[in-house]
Amino acid sequence: MLYNILTSYAMRRTGAAAVTMAAASVIIFAFIHLIPGDPTYVILGDGATPEQAEALRIKMGLDKPIFVQYVTWALNVIQGDLGNSLFFQAPVLEIIADGAETSLLLAGLTMIWVILIGIPIGMLAATRQGTTVDQTASGLAMFFASVPTFWVGLYLILIFAAWLGWLPSSGYPSIFEEGGLTNLRYLLLPSLALAAPNAALILRLTRASMLDVARQDYVRTARAKGIRPWQVTTRHIFRNALLAVVAAFGFTLAGLISEAVVTETVFALPGIGRLVVQSILRRDYPVIQGVILIIVMLYLVINLCVDLINRYLDPRVELE
Amino acid sequence: MNYTKLKALAFASVLLASAGANAETILRYATIGEPPSLDIQVGTATISSTISNHMFETLYAFDSTFTPQPHLAASDAVRDGGKTLVVTLRKGVKFHNGQELTAKDVEASLKRWGEHGSRGKLLLKSAVSIEATGDYEVTIKLEKPNGAWRNLLAFPNGGPVIYPASVMATAGAEPLAKENYIGTGPYKFGEWRPNRYVELVKFDGYSANPAPANGLAGKRDALADKIRFMPVPDVGTRVSGVQAGDYDYAENIPGDLFEGLSADKSVRIHLGGAPIFGLMFMNSKQGPLQANFKLRRAIQTALNKEEALRVSIGPETLWKANGSIYPKGSAWYSEAGIEAFSEGNAEKAKAMAKEAGYDGTPIKLLVSTNYQFHYDQAAVFTSQLAKAGINVQMIVVDWATLIKKRAQPDQWDIFFTHHGTVPDPVLLTPLNDTYPGWWTTPEKQALKDEFTGTSDKAARIKTWTKIQALMYQQVPAMKTGEIYAYNIASPKLKGLLEKTIFWPSLWGVTK
Numbered sequence: 001m002l003y004n005i006l007t008s009y010a011m012r013r014t015g016a017a018a019v020t021m022a023a024a025s026v027i028i029f030a031f032i033h034l035i036p037g038d039p040t041y042v043i044l045g046d047g048a049t050p051e052q053a054e055a056l057r058i059k060m061g062l063d064k065p066i067f068v069q070y071v072t073w074a075l076n077v078i079q080g081d082l083g084n085s086l087f088f089q090a091p092v093l094e095i096i097a098d099g100a101e102t103s104l105l106l107a108g109l110t111m112i113w114v115i116l117i118g119i120p121i122g123m124l125a126a127t128r129q130g131t132t133v134d135q136t137a138s139g140l141a142m143f144f145a146s147v148p149t150f151w152v153g154l155y156l157i158l159i160f161a162a163w164l165g166w167l168p169s170s171g172y173p174s175i176f177e178e179g180g181l182t183n184l185r186y187l188l189l190p191s192l193a194l195a196a197p198n199a200a201l202i203l204r205l206t207r208a209s210m211l212d213v214a215r216q217d218y219v220r221t222a223r224a225k226g227i228r229p230w231q232v233t234t235r236h237i238f239r240n241a242l243l244a245v246v247a248a249f250g251f252t253l254a255g256l257i258s259e260a261v262v263t264e265t266v267f268a269l270p271g272i273g274r275l276v277v278q279s280i281l282r283r284d285y286p287v288i289q290g291v292i293l294i295i296v297m298l299y300l301v302i303n304l305c306v307d308l309i310n311r312y313l314d315p316r317v318e319l320e
Numbered sequence: 321m322n323y324t325k326l327k328a329l330a331f332a333s334v335l336l337a338s339a340g341a342n343a344e345t346i347l348r349y350a351t352i353g354e355p356p357s358l359d360i361q362v363g364t365a366t367i368s369s370t371i372s373n374h375m376f377e378t379l380y381a382f383d384s385t386f387t388p389q390p391h392l393a394a395s396d397a398v399r400d401g402g403k404t405l406v407v408t409l410r411k412g413v414k415f416h417n418g419q420e421l422t423a424k425d426v427e428a429s430l431k432r433w434g435e436h437g438s439r440g441k442l443l444l445k446s447a448v449s450i451e452a453t454g455d456y457e458v459t460i461k462l463e464k465p466n467g468a469w470r471n472l473l474a475f476p477n478g479g480p481v482i483y484p485a486s487v488m489a490t491a492g493a494e495p496l497a498k499e500n501y502i503g504t505g506p507y508k509f510g511e512w513r514p515n516r517y518v519e520l521v522k523f524d525g526y527s528a529n530p531a532p533a534n535g536l537a538g539k540r541d542a543l544a545d546k547i548r549f550m551p552v553p554d555v556g557t558r559v560s561g562v563q564a565g566d567y568d569y570a571e572n573i574p575g576d577l578f579e580g581l582s583a584d585k586s587v588r589i590h591l592g593g594a595p596i597f598g599l600m601f602m603n604s605k606q607g608p609l610q611a612n613f614k615l616r617r618a619i620q621t622a623l624n625k626e627e628a629l630r631v632s633i634g635p636e637t638l639w640k641a642n643g644s645i646y647p648k649g650s651a652w653y654s655e656a657g658i659e660a661f662s663e664g665n666a667e668k669a670k671a672m673a674k675e676a677g678y679d680g681t682p683i684k685l686l687v688s689t690n691y692q693f694h695y696d697q698a699a700v701f702t703s704q705l706a707k708a709g710i711n712v713q714m715i716v717v718d719w720a721t722l723i724k725k726r727a728q729p730d731q732w733d734i735f736f737t738h739h740g741t742v743p744d745p746v747l748l749t750p751l752n753d754t755y756p757g758w759w760t761t762p763e764k765q766a767l768k769d770e771f772t773g774t775s776d777k778a779a780r781i782k783t784w785t786k787i788q789a790l791m792y793q794q795v796p797a798m799k800t801g802e803i804y805a806y807n808i809a810s811p812k813l814k815g816l817l818e819k820t821i822f823w824p825s826l827w828g829v830t831k
Contacts, residue, residue: 037720045364
């Protein structure tokens, strides 16, 4: 029964998502082409002649009316072809796929840190409310939530790469290349830097919602029934407090995509975030459009997943 | 995980990493960003030249005194008073595809460069014919002599690098595709992983120039097996990457880190041998500065360039407030007009502006934030001009926007860019009639004809002096001072040139 409700709900949401994507594609295309700028001189360099630039513009199809350019692009996208990068002369999908490996692994590792650090320490702080443990944890959380990730990143590089030499300072060779899974060590420092503010937020949220739930009547009842304290904490308090935390995971994960831009730049990671920023500077329209379209899609998927998981965790949640 | 385990893990990963490295030497070069196309006949981006210089070669190459020496060429003969140039090629030079270099390849490359190359028109606009007159002999016939010909054939940036005739047969105005990156250089094209690196691989069939290595000329020896150019846009990461040993070389390090890095034993400073210089172009097509040379001189008089250099660059070893377009020591160095370079006299400027009929119209200064020193200097100049009563309105954009706007004469009055040292003044953008700014006064054209019309070095230097004087009088573009960029290298690198020549070169280098 629950399964059926979830499936039909997911189907309806997918339909709505398609409409959102179509609207987003128009907006993305229009906005990107509204920014002034000229990719031809970026490709040819400052010394190029106007004739050269014009020839390249025609070759890249940038001389055609914007509407025609959109329709051509949109028709290709529907067939799964995001076009070719103006700058790299390579398929956008291939470039994004390569960047996606870095970004997904970085996001994955970051989420592991966030969960491993944020939730247990948050629980600890909540159960020891007011003690030194709580104050230290909350203080540190406040600190890491406030400092910018690039600052944390640069310090991590300085300490662990430049001084101690334990970990590589930057870059990331694919796990499918020489080195295999050991290449993940390249992502340790960046994922820690990226996890710092997010783990801090999850820590504070876990602590706050657990304290909130702990004041509920049913918790008092549970304690009065003589259930063991740790069982009350895990089954009654934590499980209910988790609802708010899972919702926060959704936007944390989605937020990672944009936050990763800074981290990827600081650690010279070949991820999606840096790719899109550099592509904007180069006016590599097909890459920008492709990446943003995929990010929009990711947001829609993540939102859907969060709603489904919430429904699963809490049967009272209504799926509209 | 406890400390011991962490250490063990780190040790294991170091072992794994070094196991791979023993097999071959890879030089890792951290660049400021991703290069655009590596076809440098049509492209002039600095970063492309840095990379492509290892793959493609020119008929001539610059030695350490910036004098062109035969490179793929073996010798030459100049006939008909400079109108006929006969270049004889070295024999036995191999392309990366195994073919031997012949005159046909040179003919095809020069023809494409003349038609579509960024700087090809400078030499070959007046070409009557370019012909392979033997297996190893090419003859270029010009309508009139061009004194800059060897310099133009030696400068690879937007220059006549030699590709196989088979590649040139289908090449047009647009940059070559990757599979056609075939040259004669000590390294050949390996792989381009967007966002990760461009990899060049040692070319085993390389036929080096027999002359001893001197600057970029003479023998080039690929010592490392591979060179990887990796985009690392953040400067802090480039620096700590070299300190940590993750990169062997990193380019474009800002002046404020110079003192710290000079004292740091984990890196070595590699100075640029030729400066770059800021240039502010005046709009000769439209607006208040169009033909008002008096007002332009008033602006010039108001500026204290030294102050701007100190603010924007920092340590004095890295800049020079030199008014000559060419640095001291260059054959083209001249003191003509340079007393007006950096007067910084607000009162005098105010009087000159009044005399020029300046009515307070805002002057639009277009500048980008992509290059920090452009913006810093422009901000200093704006405040200096305000003191002289000249109202400057800064339009701050990113580089890609600036490039678009500067092509539209109604969008700006002054725009800020910079220029690298070029071996011959004909390569300077202010001398290019179609470059935004569009300086095409009759006085300039007359001097330009005089300049290219002779091969006599002394006569050319004399005319160049007159052109520089005219640049201080008509102010088509203002030099804002010399900047000696520097890079850093791992102390383990052996064989680097004492200073870079135009761009860093990594042949002859190993670790």
